[in-house]
Amino acid sequence: MFQSFAAGADPTQGGPRLARLRVAMAEAGLQGFLVPRADAHQGEYVAVRDERLSWLTGFTGSAGFAVVLPGIAGVFIDGRYRVQVRAQVDLAAYTPVPWPETQPGPWIAQHLGAGVVGFDPWLHTADEIARLEAALSGSGVTLRACANLVDAIWPDQPPPPQGRAFAHPDDMAGQSSAEKRAALAAGLRKAGVRAAVITLPDSLCWLLNIRGADVPRNPVLHGFALLSDDARVTLFADPAKFDAATRAHLGDEVDLQPPAALEAALRALTGPVLVDRATAPLAIWQLLEGAGIAVQTGDDPCRLPKACKTPAEIVATRTAHLRDGAAVVQFLRWLDETHPTRPLTEIDAVTALEGFRRATNALHDLSFDTICGAGPHGAIIHYRVTEETNRPLGQDTLLLVDSGAQYRDGTTDITRTLPLGDPGDEARACYTRVLQGLIAISRCRFPKGLAGRDLDALARAPLWMAGLDYDHGTGHGVGAFLSVHEGPQRLSRLSDVPLQPGMILSNEPGYYREGAFGIRLENLIVVTEAPPLGDNRAQLCFETLTFAPFDRRLIVTAMLAPGERVWIDAYHAEVLAKIGPLLDAATQDWLKAACAPL
Known part of the structure; x- marks a missing residue:
């Protein structure tokens, strides 16, 4: 496990x-x-x-x-x-x-x-x-x-992590590290900057086309990097984490130094040096300014290019989501058939879901610890089941399962809320409103230049009309075999970063009633160019990456607008077409019933 x-x-x-x-x-x-x-x-x-x-x-x-x-x-x-x-x-x-x-x-x-x-x-x-x-x-x-x-x-504080670094193939990344470094270096020269300090682990992994194992559930390496305007990089990370093959992958223009060398290297720089005030630790600023080096404020140069996935990354991510969708469907069938026959707990459900993902023989890790909350535990938004909190799934309530996987070709994140017996009319009405919010984002077309804050309200409107809401953003950015939470893109009233083609986000409205139940529904989506329409204004839309059925037993069809009903039926038809061929015959039959038109 x-x-x-x-x-x-x-x-x-x-x-x-x-x-x-x-x-x-x-x-x-x-x-x-x-x-x-x-x-x-x-x-x-x-x-x-x-x-x-x-x-x-x-x-x-x-x-x-x-x-x-x-x-x-x-x-x-x-x-x-x-x-x-x-x-x-x-x-x-x-x-x-x-x-x-x-x-x-x-x-x-x-x-x-x-x-x-x-x-x-x-x-x-x-x-x-x-x-x-x-x-x-x-x-x-x-x-x-x-x-x-x-x-x-802290007398028994654990030692620093010692995960091994490994290469991420250029063909899967869609660009070589040399190409990325050259493009960013050109931007530094244009801005009159001699070097940039890279502090975020996923940024340096993206830049160098490497991955690591220093943070649970995230294939990233701890380290710092200095990117020079000549496209050379000095990487400050424990050399013991790099075998000969990974060192060769870095190439001659990447100099690997131990972390202890960072401070002297910062003091030896010739400014101006680009530092991201929003992500770099204050100590970096203190070291540079203490040495009299000019500092220029700006965004981490890797963050936006990393967020806009290459065509190769999107193709690979689609493949990962189909594999993951088949595992999730197998889990949904298992839960549907097993829960009525014998007692199950939250840990039983988490263990079974991980087992289906492991059976793909492609699972690198989970992308986060599975959130599996039955009844009132579903209202704890980031609930993590332990041996002490493990709850029987029970009857006549809801089960919220938010989970994801790290595959070498992509990172997944999916949430489904499921009925355990008859949860009641109020729970079904709330579920339907949450589903309507997800549909609103999925169907959205919007002008180029809009940010997540401009779209967030679309997901909340069905809940607002009933005096309900949720206390989290509607969506976060997602990496390509990197962090499941990635910036700077978000679907949130706080996000002013314009959405751009290639950005992957989650679409996850929810509703939580403390002490009773929680509801969240989540698909991953990618920003794409919208096809021509009307007077051909430049617009964007979303392509759905996640394929697994929504539970029809929780949908109050009478609450849906005609377009919403059409979307659900079309989505379920696509789930059946894409996931069905990956399943055994019995699970295909289950999926056909789960995806039947409303």
Whole structure:
């Protein structure tokens, strides 16, 4: 099994560890300390060594941070984790704080009054610290960069990850590393920049056509890179992670150096040097500015080209989704036929789904730990089942299953919500509204230049009409055998990045009723040029990549508009045509019934 069901951090240790951290703060002359869920590379996913927030507080969500003060320790979490945080932290020691509604600056000023708050400059971006300093201006609270105090009190902190790097084939990437480096170097020269600092693991993996194993569920390598305007790259990563074949794949224009060489190399640069204030750790800025090197602010040059997949990447991704769709359909049939005959638990369902993916003989890893929530667990948006929380699937409720896989040819992410017996008319009505939101995004045509924030409301409108909503974005970017959460593209009211052809996104509206059930439906989609229509304005649309049926037993057909019903029937016909030939005869028969016209 890739997925483990052992409990994560121990919330009973939260209080004692908090007490030790406060002692360390006092010894350092600090009245506060910031504990982010971040590593030095500022990616969303972190290695076990860098799970400082989880180790300290017990909270295991993929986003959030803690602010520890002498009299209060706040755990700041967004709408995805409001239920989860209360179940995972010791509420006698930690106070959940709704974020971004509550910003850390005013909160610190209110609860501290005056004093010094420490932070590790490798774990925070320049933008993040600048915003916090501005919010604290005049409050009597100042910030101080310092050594990491959590590391100082974590006696058995795991060592740095030692996953092996390996080559990602040029034909699957659609471009060689040399071609990518040349294109980006030309952009640096045009901007008058001598070098760019690359800090995001998926950016350097994309740039060099390599993959790694330093972060669970994400085939990325920990490291930093300096891209020069002559297209040469210095890669700072542990040389022990590279065998002879991978070193040869890097080529002569990529110089591999140990991570300890980074600081001296930064000080030796000739500016201007491009650094992304939104993703690079503040320590990078401090090193460059301390050496008197001119720094130019700009986006990570890899992020946008990486987001716009090549035709080869899209072809490979389609293949991965067909393989994955067949595994998911096998799981759906297994659940449909097995649940009525014997008791099942959430762990049983997760184990079975992974088994069907493993049977493809192409599974590299999961793309994230499967979210499988029965009944009220479905309302915990990023629920992860453990041996302690494992729940019987039960009867007359819903089961939410959000899962994905890493194949060498693509990354998948799919969510289906399924009936366990008769969940009731209210659950079916909510399910139908969520499905209508997914359909609205799937069918959308939109002018070039629009961003995710311009489309997000389309998915929410059916829910809004019933006074309902969900507290997460409608969709995130997805990599090509890279991170399942990829920027800068998103379907979100916060995203101002224009959508471009080749961008892959999730389409996943939802609805969650705490203590009762959760509903989420998700397909992956790719932005494409829209065919000519009307007065031939330049427009874009979405191609659906994910193929597995929606459960017809949960669809209230009378609620659907004619166009919505046509879309569902056409989608199910495509599922049958694409996935059916990949299945055995009995599963084909099951799929034919599941995809019958409404």
